[in-house]
Amino acid sequence: MRKIAVAMAKGGVGKTTTAVNLAHGLASRGQRVLLVDCDTQGQAAKFLGQKPEFGLYEFITERQENGQVIARNETLHRTRENLWLLDGGIRLVELKNWLGEQPRDIRQTVLAQKLVPRQGALDYLIFDCAPGWDVLSVNILMAATEVLCPVALQGPSLEGLKTFFRYLQSAQKINQQLRLEYILPTMFDRRTRHSYQMLSQLKKHFARQMCDPIHYSVRLAEAPTLGRTIFEYRSSNRGAFDYENLVRRIMKNGSQEQGQP
Numbered sequence: 001m002r003k004i005a006v007a008m009a010k011g012g013v014g015k016t017t018t019a020v021n022l023a024h025g026l027a028s029r030g031q032r033v034l035l036v037d038c039d040t041q042g043q044a045a046k047f048l049g050q051k052p053e054f055g056l057y058e059f060i061t062e063r064q065e066n067g068q069v070i071a072r073n074e075t076l077h078r079t080r081e082n083l084w085l086l087d088g089g090i091r092l093v094e095l096k097n098w099l100g101e102q103p104r105d106i107r108q109t110v111l112a113q114k115l116v117p118r119q120g121a122l123d124y125l126i127f128d129c130a131p132g133w134d135v136l137s138v139n140i141l142m143a144a145t146e147v148l149c150p151v152a153l154q155g156p157s158l159e160g161l162k163t164f165f166r167y168l169q170s171a172q173k174i175n176q177q178l179r180l181e182y183i184l185p186t187m188f189d190r191r192t193r194h195s196y197q198m199l200s201q202l203k204k205h206f207a208r209q210m211c212d213p214i215h216y217s218v219r220l221a222e223a224p225t226l227g228r229t230i231f232e233y234r235s236s237n238r239g240a241f242d243y244e245n246l247v248r249r250i251m252k253n254g255s256q257e258q259g260q261p
């Protein structure tokens, strides 16, 4: 099973857009995917047009907010064929408090210890991370093995990257399996020189991890307002093509790791 964290400390760079479309793209290709929303904004469910009753809070604590015990499999919400969601949202504030109360030596690895699907039940775990850095972010980087880092080709500079990589390095000291595998440029606008400049800067620093960019597309921003992925909303759109391309790259990477042609 592949465990991919879509993470970047900076906000609004396309993490959720990427996590949701990647998860659905993989599921459409017959991969069994669990998307884990680790953000108090609970955007992943909205992007998929869902309102799950339970989610990550109940999965980890095995309790409902009223204290009643709940079975873990009841917290997984099936959203599409082959695609399940562990919902995030405001209850994650409570989850972070709960994590903070756990003994120091296990606090960072609670998620990794608990999120162990049955052998062969899933092909991919995709984590949609929140911006910033806290006890839950650390837990995700302890549970994941691959990091996909979306970088928006807009704004003043590649700000935030350095800070984020410092976080990543500190996580790698504890989770030695964790690798930065993909740098995904997002919101690429062919009309601006700035986009090209940022792209070439990234290529220079991250030749191996560099993915083809996701173009800026109004359709990508519209799709979640209707609770649809780009493949459902406009399958012939440039954004759908770009995300399909990413899906192919990620699947190919996996087959190389397993020594397949």
Ligand SMILES: Nc1ncnc2c1ncn2[C@@H]1O[C@H](COP(=O)(O)OP(=O)(O)OP(=O)(O)O)[C@@H](O)[C@H]1O
Pocket: 010, 011, 012, 013, 014, 015, 016, 017, 018, 039, 041, 043, 129, 130, 131, 186, 187, 188, 214, 215, 216, 217, 218, 220, 221, 222, 224, 239
């Ligand atoms: N390639 C794109 N072209 C146009 N709009 C996009 C693109 N990618 C994302 N967006 C839009 O930009 C906004 C931010 O995207 P998204 O929510 O995916 O970012 P995020 O990194 O998850 O944000 P946050 O840090 O708040 O969780 C959303 O309105 C989304 O629809």
Ligand SMILES: [Mg+2]
Pocket: 015, 016, 017, 039, 043, 129, 130
């Ligand atoms: Mg998000």
